[in-house]
Amino acid sequence: MHIPASQKGIALVMVLWILTILMVTVLSFSYMTRTETHAAFFFKQEIEKKFLAEAGVERGIMEIFFRMQNPSVEVDGSWRSDSTPYKVQTDNGYYTVSITDESGKVDINRTSELILKNMLSNLGSATEDADAIVDSIMDWRDADDLYRLHGAENDYYMSLPKPYKARNANFETLEELILVKGITPEILYGDDNKKGIIDFLTVNSKTGKINIFTATKEILLSIPGMSSEAADLIMTLRETRDMQNIQAALGQTFSVIAPYIVTTGSSVFSIDAAGYKESGKAGYSVRAIVDIEGNNKYKYIYYRSPMYVKYDRNNSH
Numbered sequence: 370m371h372i373p374a375s376q377k378g379i380a381l382v383m384v385l386w387i388l389t390i391l392m393v394t395v396l397s398f399s400y401m402t403r404t405e406t407h408a409a410f411f412f413k414q415e416i417e418k419k420f421l422a423e424a425g426v427e428r429g430i431m432e433i434f435f436r437m438q439n440p441s442v443e444v445d446g447s448w449r450s451d452s453t454p455y456k457v458q459t460d461n462g463y464y465t466v467s468i469t470d471e472s473g474k475v476d477i478n479r480t481s482e483l484i485l486k487n488m489l490s491n492l493g494s495a496t497e498d499a500d501a502i503v504d505s506i507m508d509w510r511d512a513d514d515l516y517r518l519h520g521a522e523n524d525y526y527m528s529l530p531k532p533y534k535a536r537n538a539n540f541e542t543l544e545e546l547i548l549v550k551g552i553t554p555e556i557l558y559g560d561d562n563k564k565g566i567i568d569f570l571t572v573n574s575k576t577g578k579i580n581i582f583t584a585t586k587e588i589l590l591s592i593p594g595m596s597s598e599a600a601d602l603i604m605t606l607r608e609t610r611d612m613q614n615i616q617a618a619l620g621q622t623f624s625v626i627a628p629y630i631v632t633t634g635s636s637v638f639s640i641d642a643a644g645y646k647e648s649g650k651a652g653y654s655v656r657a658i659v660d661i662e663g664n665n666k667y668k669y670i671y672y673r674s675p676m677y678v679k680y681d682r683n684n685s686h
Contacts, residue, residue: 418653421644425464429640473583488591594625
């Protein structure tokens with residue numbers, strides 16, 4: 370049977386189209402399979418890093434109990450609660466942990482304006498910015514609608530594109546600070562070059578004073594009358610575990626800073642942990658705050674996983 374040349378051409382075109390569609394389908398399935406395989410691999414890695422970070426939190430709690438049960442004994446290898454970082458190797462990765470007694474941080478619900486202003490200045494805020502932030506924090510937490518010289522009350526916050534009211538009560542969380550006039554995500558959370566103020570603040574210490582046995586150097590320098598030399602001396606005494614002689618070592622400086630400090634710890638601790646795989650540099654971080662109730666009992670009063678979710682006040686409602 371003779372087939373016209375025109376029909377042969379049409380058949381050839383159809384065959385080519387079918388082959389093209391089949392090739393595209395095969396490539397699409399191949400790409401989708403490859404994508405799903407990679408997604409499953411990275412998901413598995415994230416889960417493993419999360420579990421490592423959670424293991425770090427549990428290890429931190431164990432170390433806290435150990436120190437509280439042996440308060441008068443300095444054991445080599447025991448973990449301190451002054452934000453010192455520790456690294457623990459596992460079979461397929463590692464986790465890092467740092468423990469901080471909350472009494473070694475600045476409590477924004479109880480601290481003096483001077484300590485808060487010193488801390489902001491030490492962390493790089495200009496004087497006028499520090500004044501505005503401190504006054505705004507004080508206005509946010511007080512019960513009235515009278516605002517300080519550089520502060521803000523409801524009339525300011527209600528004039529924003531997405532209005533809201535000041536709490537006019539104590540802060541419930543540190544993340545709430547993003548709503549306060551003058552505080553930006555960079556100030557609160559920091560960036561690649563510096564830490565944010567959230568790392569040095571608390572709402573859980575239940576005192577307006579600073580525990581010099583557990584405070585970081587940044588916080589020590591926020592204490593009125595504290596010199597850089599005195600802060601370095603305190604850090605050195607911690608390393609040598611010789612804090613019993615702190616008053617004699619500081620001399621006159623101790624009497625100057627005495628109204629702003631305590632030398633006893635609290636029962637509330639923050640634990641910052643991060644899990645890492647051997648093959649990767651990016652970790653999964655967790656922050657937990659635990660209240661030790663005694664008799665090997667504790668409760669979580671804060672838990673964030675991953676540690677920070679940065680957000681802007683204009684997108685927070």
